[in-house]
Amino acid sequence: MEFADVVTARRAIRSYQDRRVPDSEIEQLLDLARHAPSSMNGQPWHFVIVKSLKTKKALAAIKNKFCPTEKQAYPADFLEHAPVVIIVCVDKSRSFGRDVENAVFASSHILLGSHNLGLGSVYMSAYTAAEPELSSEIRKELNIPDGMEPISILPLGYPKGSIPPKELRPLKELMHLERF
Amino acid sequence: MEFADVVTARRAIRSYQDRRVPDSEIEQLLDLARHAPSSMNGQPWHFVIVKSLKTKKALAAIKNKFCPTEKQAYPADFLEHAPVVIIVCVDKSRSFGRDVENAVFASSHILLGSHNLGLGSVYMSAYTAAEPELSSEIRKELNIPDGMEPISILPLGYPKGSIPPKELRPLKELMHLERF
Numbered sequence: 001m002e003f004a005d006v007v008t009a010r011r012a013i014r015s016y017q018d019r020r021v022p023d024s025e026i027e028q029l030l031d032l033a034r035h036a037p038s039s040m041n042g043q044p045w046h047f048v049i050v051k052s053l054k055t056k057k058a059l060a061a062i063k064n065k066f067c068p069t070e071k072q073a074y075p076a077d078f079l080e081h082a083p084v085v086i087i088v089c090v091d092k093s094r095s096f097g098r099d100v101e102n103a104v105f106a107s108s109h110i111l112l113g114s115h116n117l118g119l120g121s122v123y124m125s126a127y128t129a130a131e132p133e134l135s136s137e138i139r140k141e142l143n144i145p146d147g148m149e150p151i152s153i154l155p156l157g158y159p160k161g162s163i164p165p166k167e168l169r170p171l172k173e174l175m176h177l178e179r180f
Numbered sequence: 181m182e183f184a185d186v187v188t189a190r191r192a193i194r195s196y197q198d199r200r201v202p203d204s205e206i207e208q209l210l211d212l213a214r215h216a217p218s219s220m221n222g223q224p225w226h227f228v229i230v231k232s233l234k235t236k237k238a239l240a241a242i243k244n245k246f247c248p249t250e251k252q253a254y255p256a257d258f259l260e261h262a263p264v265v266i267i268v269c270v271d272k273s274r275s276f277g278r279d280v281e282n283a284v285f286a287s288s289h290i291l292l293g294s295h296n297l298g299l300g301s302v303y304m305s306a307y308t309a310a311e312p313e314l315s316s317e318i319r320k321e322l323n324i325p326d327g328m329e330p331i332s333i334l335p336l337g338y339p340k341g342s343i344p345p346k347e348l349r350p351l352k353e354l355m356h357l358e359r360f
């Protein structure tokens with residue numbers, strides 16, 4: 001697809017068809033992720049690809065357990081219906097103190113790339129400063145070694161149903177010339 | 181351009197032609213930024229567009245002042261030669277504790293969108309946990325109010341010279357099936 005069409009039409013997708021995602025498409029998405037910018041070109045990413053129902057259910061349970069009150073409108077149960085879940089981790093020895101930035105740039109390429117392939121995804125956090133147990137339980141479930149930080153959880157699947165258009169704030173409200 | 185070509189060909193650009201960037205292109209980029217995902221659809225972004233040489237020099241000086249030792253191979257002096265510098269801020273009342281994630285998603289759209297328009301940019305941080313003064317000096321320079329957090333600094337310009345291809349880590353090294 002044309003670049004700007006991908007960026008403007010991508011949406012958060014939490015409902016998926018019961019249809020396999022080919023490995024070739026998963027690899028295409030991780031290849032795009034690998035082209036993300038990174039601090040000092042450290043390329044600190046590691047990607048855990050989960051397809052096992054048992055593991056997806058465990059991840060959903062961990063996310064629900066640490067879900068803050070204000071986000072409880074978005075339970076994580078849908079994770080088990082995603083054919084694939086990708087966990088984006090960062091190698092702290094290569095991230096120059098910018099774990100989140102590095103992981104989010106790679107995640108952005110995966111979210112956009114998914115839409116480009118007709119897939120859907122949604123960004124979920126694998127850590128929170130308020131509850132260090134969130135990432136330590138994910139780390140235990142996925143056998144993530146010390147020195148590697150899980151930052152995001154990205155389910156992947158073919159979207160089921162349609163999503164109403166998103167209302168965006170007017171650009172004029174967000175732009176400031178020279179000073180805020 | 182085709183989506184995957186933009187993602188794979190984008191590079192960090194720190195050298196710019198002496199050529200004006202039309203306001204219409206700046207607005208196109210901020211429109212793409214506004215389509216980024218955000219926590220709870222909070223759309224917390226604010227963008228400060230700087231063209232004044234005096235302000236660009238001040239931002240470069242602030243960045244250099246707080247540059248950590250290991251990043252001193254990348255001084256910020258080039259900022260003053262960028263025709264435009266965009267500072268991405270986040271309204272903390274709309275960011276649900278995810279200032280960095282929200283700002284980096286918007287920044288990712290700007291970096292990719294720049295390449296799509298033949299422009300170049302590079303990601304620079306406007307804050308660091310180790311030196312809170314970095315963001316407070318930027319805030320003072322740009323009159324950024326309390327409650328708004330400057331997260332990134334994105335220079336924009338037409339690239340000067342060419343950039344050698346980047347060597348990427350092999351995907352096989354970064355992929356893990358089911359568990360790390």
